[in-house]
Amino acid sequence: MRRKQRTWGRGPEKAEQHYLVQPHYLAGGGDLRHVTEFLRAAGWKDRSKTGGPLVLDSPDKSVxxxxxxxxxxxxxTVSGRATVTQEAWHATLSREVPSEIVAGLTDALTRPRPTQAPNVWAPLVHHGWETVQGEHLTARSPDGNAFVRYHQTSPGEAVWWASVRSEQTHVWDAVFTPTTPMHLVQSFAAALASPEAVMRPRGQVPRSTQIRAMAMSVLPSQLRAWRQARVTAARTTPWTLNSPSSRRPHTTERPHTAATGRRRVGR
Incomplete structure (x- = not known):
């Protein structure tokens, strides 16, 4: 009698419940890896110490x-050191800024500076944000929950300030010093104004009447494929291809999970 062979394996994948959240700027911080894995793949070096804050340096150590x-x-925090052609600059973004919006800024750091003059207002107006000229020039989202402001602090001194509120409650801020390269602020504004929904797993969708969340089932292999596609894209950036690190084998990345320390509610 033939004996049946026992097969070993993980078995069929089990779908996990996620939500597509809109507007995306109210979706919470999300997964840090959306930002960090892209930068590591683009040649950024992890300078973090065990038990301490996350720290990454650009390949040329300028950011x-x-x-x-x-x-x-x-x-x-994103800081650029002074160079021959650029003054030192600094940007701060609250922990509740969605990682997809943070990536609008940080992804731009891996690309060459555009040759065209940047226009921070262009992506906002394109997506229906209303601009108001008052003491400070402001663009406000169609739902009124987010704004970008060119804030004049004193003659010749101004900062770019983005802020989001929900049900009259402050959610997050992003502030850029006057010397921040304008194409980076524009990239941030484009990510902020994007109408696309972002994905959050069950238990990580903030409680808000301003949020629309559509449930969907996602396989773990799909999540891995989407993350890998971003990593692959990062490895083809001009900075990466020209970096000495691109000619060395890629090492295993230190895992970083979704941000914790905030109130999360299940759906």
């Missing part, structure tokens, strides 16, 4: 990215 959840208010 440093940090994420600190252990201080208040905590969140993202």
């Amino acid at each position: 440093r990215l940090g994420y600190d959840l252990f201080v208040r208010p905590g969140g993202w």
